[in-house]
Structures are given as C-alpha cells and as structure tokens.
Amino acid sequence: MHNNLKKQFPIFVLPTLAAFLIAFAIPFFMGIYLSLTEFTTITDASFVGVQNYMKAFSDNSFLSALWFTVRFTVVSVITVNIIAFTLAMILTKGLRGTNFFRTVFFMPNLIGGIVLGYIWQIIINGILQYAGVTITFDPKYGFLGLVVLTNWQLIGYMMIIYIAGIQNIPGDLIDASRVDGAGFFDTLKNVIIPMVMPSVTICLFLTLTNSFKLFDANLALTDGAPAGKTTMLALDIYKTFYGRIGYQGVGQAKAVVFFLIAALISLVQLGITRRKEVDV
Amino acid sequence: MNKQLRNALLYSLLILFAAAFVFPVFVVLINSFKSKLYISSEPFTLPDAESFAGLENYISGLEKTGFLASFGYSLFITVGSVIAIVLFSSMTAWYITRVRNKLTSLLYYAFVFSMIVPFQMVMFSMSKIANILYLDNPIGIILIYLGFGSGLSVFMFSGFIRSIPIEIEEAAMIDGCGSLRTFFLVVFPVMRPTAITVAILNAMWIWNDYLLPYLVIGSDYKTIPIAIQYLRGGYGSVDMGAMMAMLVLAIVPIIIFYLRGQKYIIKGVVAGAVKG
Structure with a gap:
C-alpha cells in the first residue's frame, strides 16, 4: 500500500x-x-x-572551565528546581490570578542568551557599584550572576512542567492522605513527590543540559572575566578555536570531550526514563 | 493556620517573585530613556529632568547597529527556516515511519543522535563547509537550520505519526491519491498540533540563536543577537545608552509574540520537553 x-x-x-x-x-x-x-x-x-587531547587535558583553561561548569551546573540545577517546584505547588492551589503569575514567570524563557546576559549585567553592576566594584572584579560575582540569570530564565519553564505533573495527580489521592491525618509535609513526601517523579526527571535533565551547555549568556555577561576565571566549557572551546592561533586542533579535541560528556548525560537520562516506563 | 492568613502569605510570596521577574526588564526600559552618563551611576532611579534623554539612545543605537536591517534578517531567517523545517521534516518523518527498511531506521537513529551533539562539536567544520558551498547568506543559512533543526523535528513528527491509524492513509491511496496528495490532504492536517509545537520550538531557538549565524553570516548580515553583541565588541567602551535602547527593541517583539500566542507557546514547550 x-x-x-x-x-x-x-x-x-x-x-x-x-x-x-x-x-x-x-x-x-x-x-x-x-x-x-x-x-x-x-x-x-x-x-x-x-x-591535541593531551594538550587539552594539560591546558589549565580547560580544566578550570570544566570545574567552573560543574559547580555552576550543580548549583543551578538545585536552585532552579526547588524554586520552580515551590511556585508550581503554590500555583496549583486554585488561587485567583494564577494565570497572570504563570505568564509572568514563564516570560524570560523566551528571551535569548545574549540579551539576557546584558540585561543582568546592568542589574548586577548596578548593585555592585554600591560596593565600588563591577561583575568582572571577582569570579564569585560572575558565578553568582550566571546562577541568578539561569534561574530567571529556567524557573518559569520548569514550573510549567511541574504544574502539568501536579495537576495529573488524582485529587482523591491527596484527599485520602488528608483524611488519614497526614500533615502537609507527609502528603508532599509520600504522595505528591512520588507522583510527580516523571516531571522531576524531565526537569532535572533539562536544567542539567541547559546549564552544562550554556554559552550565549556566558559570553554576554562576563565573557570569562576576570582572567578567564568565569569561562564555561562551551566558551572555552570557542576561545580556543578562534582566539588562539594554531590551537584549532586542541579546540576540536576539547569539543569532542565536551560532546562525550553531553552524550553520557543523555544516555543516563535515557536509562532512567526507560526504567521508569517499565515500573509504571 | 487559617485559610485567609495562608492565602495572604502565598500572595505576598507570589507578588515578590513576580516583581523580581519583571524588575530587570523594567530597569532596562527606564534606562533606555536616560542619558548614558547616568546609566552606570544610577541604574535604579527613574529618569528625571536632568537625566532624561528622550529618544537619543534609540536613534544612536539604530545608527550604530543597523538594527532595522538586523530585524529584517532575523525575521527572514526565522520564518524561512521554520517553514522549511516544518515542511521537510514532516515529510521525511512520514516516509521513514511508513517505509520500514534498514536505511530508514538508520536515518531515524541518525536524527535522534544529532539532538545530543553540542553545537561546538561541529561549528568549525560546518562554518567552513557553508563557506565553500556558498551558503553564507540569509538564504543559504536556511538550509543549515533545516539540517540542525531536523533532528528534534523529525523525532517529534515520527512520534506523532506512529499514533495515526494507517487505515486513513490507505483509504486515501485506494481512492487514488498519490503519496504527495495523501500527505498534504490527509496526514499533514492531522499533524497540526505537532506542527505548531515544532514551529514554536524552532522559532524560539532560531530567533535567539547567536553563534551559528555569527560564524556563518555574521560579518555581512547581523541578526539581532549579533547586532547587540557587536555593540559591545566593536566600540572599545560600550555605549550603555544605545545598549539599553537596543535591548528594549530586542525584547518588545518577543513579548508581543508571547502575549499573542501564549497558549500555544506554553503547550508547545511542555510537549517538546516531555518528548525531548
């Protein structure tokens, strides 16, 4: 046919x-x-x-970018998901104005990394000027800036996925736990969180890959300053390719390593999702 | 805790968060009307008689970046690429889902595989190839976007096609429809929700994309993100006034698009996340 x-x-x-x-x-x-x-x-x-691979791994800028990226990713994944989940819990209580808040929280997700970077540069420099410094003064400001920026961008997105997950929980399940005398935290721990585990998995991996591959906002917010200490992996690869003459091969080797780590994350995700499907 | 008190607490928390979410955009907006000397020193105050600069920042920003041309390039590339991606990936997805052989299953896995590869892995060779093949122009880059966007899009369309009963397609074919007519008259209309999701996800990505267009066409054609980055790169010390004004111009179309198509956008993004 x-x-x-x-x-x-x-x-x-x-x-x-x-x-x-x-x-x-x-x-x-x-x-x-x-x-x-x-x-x-x-x-x-x-x-x-x-x-090239030996050069890449003996390159301090690469190792420092890797370490910075790992720390940044861990902090972002935790903060984004906790705040997004909390907001999702509040916005599924049937309060009035829920739609308005949902619209506001999701909005930054549509703004691109370059624009986000410059928006937050003015805010963070504006605050830091009271201490007489700028974001490029100390790498910890750049780190914090990137975490805040990523939270601002991703919280609304993750919140929407958590809301969808929470709304799928049958209402009588929660009522039943109330009738059995479970308090708020018992219900949260024993009913709500287990029921939204698929959403948790999705959100963890989305924030993980988004944070790990961050490039545009890094370029716009700090461009790696001071002294390359806030350079993340993607930006370091870019700078190795286009900023250091004769290092294109090393840049490409770094890119292969970057790809292998990203592929590993995806494989773990696939494994977890598959196992979950069998359970259900 | 009684209910009113609880609601009051929750509302305060929500309003606090909403304020934190709107604040950055608001700060950029007020600063876009201040003369540049006041932006770095007093970013959080409203413009007053002394610092108000009217549309000066907008005029100088438009001149320095060629923003209107950038808006045109961004719009052309985004619309062109999204149309190409939706059209060609849906056709390909239908073919590889309905014609089962070694080649089509290899293609399916190749498309899925491409989703996990970071752009940095291919950026250098890709931009060289684009250059050699004369694809370094706003029309050629549409082909590049089709290549990059096809992974996720073919994957999403294939997932949906598997849920369409094959009988309706067979009925159309028995009635004498050729493959193309069957696809466009029977299959594509059924796929509308997925097509909208695919279009929105790709539009958001391409409109905001910086590195790919920068490497492929950036020196001749500046899309909006490239124009904004150029404002910092090209002029020693950054003209903060022009920067604020251009940020406002970059955000406004996104917010209009969002408020008009909110329902589809949120639904599309959730669907994309759950499947991807």
Missing part, C-alpha cells in the same frame, strides 16, 4: 537528508578526524594522533 511512497524518496527525504549531511553529519565526522590533526583551515590538516 505504501509502495508508491517508497519510490518517492527523492521528494520526501532527500531535501532534509542533504541539509542534515551538510550541516551536521559531515561536519560531525570531520570534527572527529580534525581533533586528531593540526590545522588552521580544514584543507591543511596533518595527522598528529592524540596530541
């Missing part, structure tokens, strides 16, 4: 496939190859083995 369709490969698949090969697949394999070579443009690549 779909035999006719089968012959239409050039119409249905070829345009997407061509774009996919040009924009993604070919550059991806070239990227792996180039990470093993020394090059300035892609045509002058000469094979050097794993040298």
Whole structure:
C-alpha cells in the first residue's frame, strides 16, 4: 500500500537528508578526524594522533572551565528546581490570578542568551557599584550572576512542567492522605513527590543540559572575566578555536570531550526514563 | 493556620517573585530613556529632568547597529527556516515511519543522535563547509537550520505519526491519491498540533540563536543577537545608552509574540520537553 511512497524518496527525504549531511553529519565526522590533526583551515590538516587531547587535558583553561561548569551546573540545577517546584505547588492551589503569575514567570524563557546576559549585567553592576566594584572584579560575582540569570530564565519553564505533573495527580489521592491525618509535609513526601517523579526527571535533565551547555549568556555577561576565571566549557572551546592561533586542533579535541560528556548525560537520562516506563 | 492568613502569605510570596521577574526588564526600559552618563551611576532611579534623554539612545543605537536591517534578517531567517523545517521534516518523518527498511531506521537513529551533539562539536567544520558551498547568506543559512533543526523535528513528527491509524492513509491511496496528495490532504492536517509545537520550538531557538549565524553570516548580515553583541565588541567602551535602547527593541517583539500566542507557546514547550 505504501509502495508508491517508497519510490518517492527523492521528494520526501532527500531535501532534509542533504541539509542534515551538510550541516551536521559531515561536519560531525570531520570534527572527529580534525581533533586528531593540526590545522588552521580544514584543507591543511596533518595527522598528529592524540596530541591535541593531551594538550587539552594539560591546558589549565580547560580544566578550570570544566570545574567552573560543574559547580555552576550543580548549583543551578538545585536552585532552579526547588524554586520552580515551590511556585508550581503554590500555583496549583486554585488561587485567583494564577494565570497572570504563570505568564509572568514563564516570560524570560523566551528571551535569548545574549540579551539576557546584558540585561543582568546592568542589574548586577548596578548593585555592585554600591560596593565600588563591577561583575568582572571577582569570579564569585560572575558565578553568582550566571546562577541568578539561569534561574530567571529556567524557573518559569520548569514550573510549567511541574504544574502539568501536579495537576495529573488524582485529587482523591491527596484527599485520602488528608483524611488519614497526614500533615502537609507527609502528603508532599509520600504522595505528591512520588507522583510527580516523571516531571522531576524531565526537569532535572533539562536544567542539567541547559546549564552544562550554556554559552550565549556566558559570553554576554562576563565573557570569562576576570582572567578567564568565569569561562564555561562551551566558551572555552570557542576561545580556543578562534582566539588562539594554531590551537584549532586542541579546540576540536576539547569539543569532542565536551560532546562525550553531553552524550553520557543523555544516555543516563535515557536509562532512567526507560526504567521508569517499565515500573509504571 | 487559617485559610485567609495562608492565602495572604502565598500572595505576598507570589507578588515578590513576580516583581523580581519583571524588575530587570523594567530597569532596562527606564534606562533606555536616560542619558548614558547616568546609566552606570544610577541604574535604579527613574529618569528625571536632568537625566532624561528622550529618544537619543534609540536613534544612536539604530545608527550604530543597523538594527532595522538586523530585524529584517532575523525575521527572514526565522520564518524561512521554520517553514522549511516544518515542511521537510514532516515529510521525511512520514516516509521513514511508513517505509520500514534498514536505511530508514538508520536515518531515524541518525536524527535522534544529532539532538545530543553540542553545537561546538561541529561549528568549525560546518562554518567552513557553508563557506565553500556558498551558503553564507540569509538564504543559504536556511538550509543549515533545516539540517540542525531536523533532528528534534523529525523525532517529534515520527512520534506523532506512529499514533495515526494507517487505515486513513490507505483509504486515501485506494481512492487514488498519490503519496504527495495523501500527505498534504490527509496526514499533514492531522499533524497540526505537532506542527505548531515544532514551529514554536524552532522559532524560539532560531530567533535567539547567536553563534551559528555569527560564524556563518555574521560579518555581512547581523541578526539581532549579533547586532547587540557587536555593540559591545566593536566600540572599545560600550555605549550603555544605545545598549539599553537596543535591548528594549530586542525584547518588545518577543513579548508581543508571547502575549499573542501564549497558549500555544506554553503547550508547545511542555510537549517538546516531555518528548525531548
């Protein structure tokens, strides 16, 4: 029955496939190859083995970016999810004006990283000027700035997912626990949280990957200052490629490592989601 | 605790948070009307007779960044890419879901795989290839966006197509519809909700994207994020007045779009998150 369709490969698949090969697949394999070579443009690549990887791991900027990214990601994931979940709990109590608050909290999610970075730069510098410094004075200000910015951007998004999860809990389940004399925290711990675990998993991974891959806001807010101490992984890779002559191969090797970590996170997520599906 | 007291507490908390969410945008707005000397020294005060600068910042910002052209490029690239992505990914998704063989299942996994690869992994080779193939212009970049956007989009469309009963397609084909007519008259209309989700997710990404257009077309065609970043990069000390005004101009279209299509946007983003 779909035999006719089968012959239409050039119409249905070829345009997407061509774009996919040009924009993604070919550059991806070239990227792996180039990470093993020394090059300035892609045509002058000469094979050097794993040298770029050794350089990458002995590069202080890479290790410091990795450590900064890990710390930033842990703090962001925790704060975003706690605040988003709390707001979701409040906004599912049937208060009046719920829609208005939901609209306001979600709004920053649509603003792009570059614009976000400059918005928060003016706010944070405005506050810090009372202490006579700016955001680039101490890396801890940049760290805090990025955490606040990420919270501002992601809280509304995660809140919406938590709201959807909480609204799916059958009302009589909560009533039943009330009748049994459970207090607010007992109900939260024993009924609500277990029931919204799928939403928790989704939100944890969304905040995790979003924080881990952060680039635009990092570039706009601090650009790594002071002295590259607030550079995250994505920005460090970018600066290695385009800011250090002769380091393109090292930049590509760092990018491969970055990809492997991101892939690992996704595999763990897939594993957890699969297991959950079996349980239910 | 009695109910009124509890509600009063919850409302105070919500209002506090709402204020914190609106405050940054408000600060940028008031500063866009202040002369640049006052922006860094007194960012949290309203403009007064002395600091009020009228539209001066907007005029100088528009001149320095060529913002109107940027708005045009951003709009053209976003709309063009979203149309291409929705059209071609849905067609591809239907084909690889309905025609089952080794090639189509390999393609499906390739599309899914591309979703987990960070952009930094391919940015260098991709921008070189785009350059060699003359794709470094607002039309060529649409092809690049189709390539990058097809992963998530094919994945989402395929998920939906599996839930469509194959019988309605077969009925159309028995009635003499060819594949293209069956797709556009029968399958695509059913996929409308997914198409809206895919369109919104891709529009948000492409409109705000900085690094990809910067590397591919940034030196000739500045989209809005590139124009804003350029304001800091190009001029030694940043003209904060122009910066504030351009930030306002960058945010306003997003807020209008959001308030008009809020229902679809929130639904689309949740659907995208749950599936992705």
